Amino acid sequence: MKIENLCVKRLIGDVSGATTRGHKIAIKGGYVYQTFQGGYTLTPLGWSVVHKIENIIRDEMNAIDGQEVLLPVVCSADLWRETGRYDSMDNIAKFKGRSGADYVICPTHEEVITDYARSVLTSYRQLPFMLYQIQTKFRDELRVRAGLLRTREFIMKDAYSFHETQEDLDKYYKRCFNAYYRLFKRCGLKKFTDVLASSGDMGGKYTHEFQLIHETGEDTLYICNCGFRANKEVVDENNPMCPHCGKELRKVRGIEIGQVFQLGKFYTESMHMTYTDANGNERTPIMGCYGIGVTRVMAAILEESSDDNGPVWNMETAPFAVHIIGLNGKNASVLGLAQKIHDDLTANGIETILDNRDIHAGEKFADADLIAAPIRLIISEKNIANNVIEVKYRINDFDTSNMPHEIDVSDFVARVQDMIRILSHN
Ligand SMILES: [Zn+2]
Numbered sequence: 517m518k519i520e521n522l523c524v525k526r527l528i529g530d531v532s533g534a535t536t537r538g539h540k541i542a543i544k545g546g547y548v549y550q551t552f553q554g555g556y557t558l559t560p561l562g563w564s565v566v567h568k569i570e571n572i573i574r575d576e577m578n579a580i581d582g583q584e585v586l587l588p589v590v591c592s593a594d595l596w597r598e599t600g601r602y603d604s605m606d607n608i609a610k611f612k613g614r615s616g617a618d619y620v621i622c623p624t625h626e627e628v629i630t631d632y633a634r635s636v637l638t639s640y641r642q643l644p645f646m647l648y649q650i651q652t653k654f655r656d657e658l659r660v661r662a663g664l665l666r667t668r669e670f671i672m673k674d675a676y677s678f679h680e681t682q683e684d685l686d687k688y689y690k691r692c693f694n695a696y697y698r699l700f701k702r703c704g705l706k707k708f709t710d711v712l713a714s715s716g717d718m719g720g721k722y723t724h725e726f727q728l729i730h731e732t733g734e735d736t737l738y739i740c741n742c743g744f745r746a747n748k749e750v751v752d753e754n755n756p757m758c759p760h761c762g763k764e765l766r767k768v769r770g771i772e773i774g775q776v777f778q779l780g781k782f783y784t785e786s787m788h789m790t791y792t793d794a795n796g797n798e799r800t801p802i803m804g805c806y807g808i809g810v811t812r813v814m815a816a817i818l819e820e821s822s823d824d825n826g827p828v829w830n831m832e833t834a835p836f837a838v839h840i841i842g843l844n845g846k847n848a849s850v851l852g853l854a855q856k857i858h859d860d861l862t863a864n865g866i867e868t869i870l871d872n873r874d875i876h877a878g879e880k881f882a883d884a885d886l887i888a889a890p891i892r893l894i895i896s897e898k899n900i901a902n903n904v905i906e907v908k909y910r911i912n913d914f915d916t917s918n919m920p921h922e923i924d925v926s927d928f929v930a931r932v933q934d935m936i937r938i939l940s941h942n
Contacts (some may be wrong), residue, residue, distance in 0.1 A: 517836075519871040519883065523550075524559045526886050528879075531757040536732040538818030539663030541827055545886035546815075554660035554668035561887065562814070564835035568672060569703055570650050572832060573673045577700040581693045582648045582675055587628045589652060593618035595627040599786045609656040622860065623655040626805065628782045629676045634789035640680055643791065643801060644688060648675035650810060661734065664815035665771060677718075678784070680793070685778060685802050692806045696726055696774055704817055704830040704912040708773065711737050714749035716872050723777040726808075727770030728816045736770055738765035771816045772809070779803040821912045825885035830912040831940040838868045838932060839889035841881070844915040847872030853925070854895045857905070860929050866936065890939055891932065900925075911939055 524546035534540035542548045553931035558566055574584065593610065596602035602610075602620070609621040622628060624937050629647055636642070650673045660666055667762040675692070693710065700708050706730055715727040719850040725747060727737055736748040740758040744765075756765040783789075784800045793799045814833075821828045822900050831837065838861055842854030851872050859872040870885060884892055891912040903925050919938070923931040 517869050519869055519887075520873060522560060522869065524561050525538050526883060528882070534644070534663065534667075536663055536730065536819060537659075537822055537824075538815055538820075539665075541818050541822045541886075542815070544691065545826055545888075547818075548664060548783045553666050554657065554666075556664065556667060556811075557792055558811070565814050565829065565833055566810060568835075569834045570671075570673070572702045573650065573808060573810065576695045576702075577646075577648050577673070577675060578581075580646070580688075582646045583631070585629075585647050585649050585650065587622070587625050587632070587649055589622060589654075590619050590830055590863055591622050591628055593620055593632050594792055595631055595787075596620055599627055599783060601627070607655040607657055609654055621654040621795060623653055625649070625651075625805075626779070626803075627787065628676075630697040630787045630803070632784045633676070633678055634784075634787060637678070637789065637791045637801065640791055640793045640799070644677060644679045644684055644690070646675055646692075648673060648772050648806075656887075664811060664818075665732070667733065667811070670812065671810040671921045673808040673810055677804040677806070678801040679804070680799070680801065682802060685804050689776060689778060689795040689804055691725070692776055692804070696806075696808070700726065700813070702832055704821060705773070705813070706735075706820060706832055706913065706927055708816075709739075711739075711743060711770070712744075713775065714747075714766050723775060725770075726774035726776075728773055728820060729768050730771050730819050732767050732819050733769040733771035735770045737768050737770045740765050755796075756788070771812070771819065773813050773816050774806075774808040777805045778809075779805050809819065817912075825882070826910075827888045828910060829888050829890065830914070831890050831936060834888060834890050836867045836869045836887060836889040837936055838866055838891045838893060839887060840868060840870045840893045840895065841877075842870070842872040842883060843877055843880075843894060845872060850897060850901055851893050852853075853900060857893060857895070857928055863933060864929055864933070866932060889934055891935055893928075893932075907935070914939055915939075 526546045527544045531540045531543045533542050549557040551557045562702045593602050608623050653672045654669045677688050707729045709726045713723045738751040739745045742761040744758050744760045781800050790798050840854050840858050842850045854872050858868050861868040888910050892908040894906040904922040907921050
């Protein structure tokens with residue numbers, strides 16, 4: 517891809533209206549475009565990052581036996597009436613079709629998935645199973661925050677598991693818990709943790725949130741050295757003492773990136789989902805549910821791992837692996853080599869962006885920082901004279917001091933493939 521063809525507007529200088537560094541970088545780098553208040557367009561750059569986050573999530577959900585589905589965004593109100601949530605949830609966007617039927621734009625999908633699962637389940641032999649989807653949600657929030665941290669429309673991964681026994685749900689809950697630790701780490705998040713939370717609108721027994729500890733977060737968390745961690749719904753804020761060891765709790769801010777619930781039988785009972793157990797008796801399955809705010813994960817990475825010049829992705833989340841800069845936009849041998857490297861890397865399946873524009877070098881480097889490909893190859897007359905390509909890195913959570921800072925022109929494809937392998941922790 518040539519940089520001038522990338523349909524993204526990057527901004528120079530300060531960005532007005534952005535309240536956090538991550539938001540500022542998202543706007544400045546052209547990762548998102550605010551279409552309306554609380555609703556953002558993901559640009560080719562932003563969508564590329566989100567798509568990569570989605571694929572990490574898919575990979576880890578499939579590894580715990582998840583089965584991906586896609587449920588409708590718009591749903592008949594009747595399903596929501598079965599559980600009573602049509603009237604009890606206050607952020608559901610509702611509308612009437614031309615025939616007079618009531619619809620909702622789903623803010624979450626427990627009813628919809630339970631309706632599907634009950635159409636399939638007959639015997640205990642089918643249990644347990646987990647279904648998940650990655651899809652757009654809309655919540656008609658009264659208040660939205662500037663930026664990507666609280667939006668009305670967002671992409672979410674929601675997963676739902678069904679079990680015969682509480683013990684089986686406990687076991688699966690733990691597996692999902694561990695998968696969350698793996699996948700957030702793969703996304704490049706660092707200071708994240710699980711905290712005890714209240715279950716709110718979702719019903720059920722108990723729940724944990726996954727929170728990135730960060731000063732821009734809107735959630736208040738209480739943390740103790742003994743290992744106790746909870747959000748403010750769980751802790752008595754007038755007397756924030758640890759319920760385990762009695763010491764005073766430390767208060768920090770967090771960005772919620774995921775949540776896992778034990779839903780019990782609220783949905784399966786109210787929606788009459790049953791199966792026949794080994795003794796021929798009719799039973800109701802127990803349910804768990806596991807969410808991740810996918811667009812929120814990108815926002816959280818931007819808050820935690822950007823600098824003043826742009827984002828710092830890792831190899832798995834960066835929109836491009838390699839950014840090629842032809843330093844002299846008028847020199848035919850520079851332009852020719854830069855183009856050849858681009859074409860050869862692309863032909864080898866490496867996502868590459870090429871900057872051969874005839875503009876000031878400072879502008880090129882500023883753009884490279886905003887796009888933030890982990891590997892930057894610089895082609896100049898001087899480097900060509902020495903038969904080398906200069907390499908620079910911009911990568912999250914990786915010490916590149918021992919990585920090559922020059923590679924030979926003759927075998928650059930193999931060398932770049934090596935670098936990508938090492939930077940991917942493989
Ligand atoms: Zn404690």
